[in-house]
Amino acid sequence: MVKRVIYPPMWLVFGVCAVFACNEFYPGPRFTSVASQLVGGAILIAGLAMLVVAGGLFKRAGTDLIPFRNVSALVTGGVYRFSRNPMYLGMGAILLGCAVTVGAATALVVPPVFMAIVEWRYIRPEEALLQTLFPQEFSAYCARVRRWL
Numbered sequence: 001m002v003k004r005v006i007y008p009p010m011w012l013v014f015g016v017c018a019v020f021a022c023n024e025f026y027p028g029p030r031f032t033s034v035a036s037q038l039v040g041g042a043i044l045i046a047g048l049a050m051l052v053v054a055g056g057l058f059k060r061a062g063t064d065l066i067p068f069r070n071v072s073a074l075v076t077g078g079v080y081r082f083s084r085n086p087m088y089l090g091m092g093a094i095l096l097g098c099a100v101t102v103g104a105a106t107a108l109v110v111p112p113v114f115m116a117i118v119e120w121r122y123i124r125p126e127e128a129l130l131q132t133l134f135p136q137e138f139s140a141y142c143a144r145v146r147r148w149l
Contacts, residue, residue: 015114023102032103044097051090
């Protein structure tokens, strides 16, 4: 039997769908304004930029973007100096930006739920793998850089 894996970008797609579903069907209190749309758009663009920059650093290091596959380098420079998980943080920011832009209070629940899922399904197992592959380097990296921010 083939084990199907849902990769993090699919969780991002599910999250965006959930934001728009919350907005459409269960919005709760609204906070829609031009200011919230501008702030939400800025957060969304910052998250997208972080995702692209962090992914580029993986590509430059010659390691795979797909979790648990072909891990050949520990990337610690660039945005990885500030967060051990800037790609996941970027995805969370994209969801937060979407939630703020639509202006539905219930949509604000989606980003923290996404981040909890990602931490449980990907980050903790990835950290265990990196600790095995790069014991001294990863321990030193964890001591100086936080998991999220």
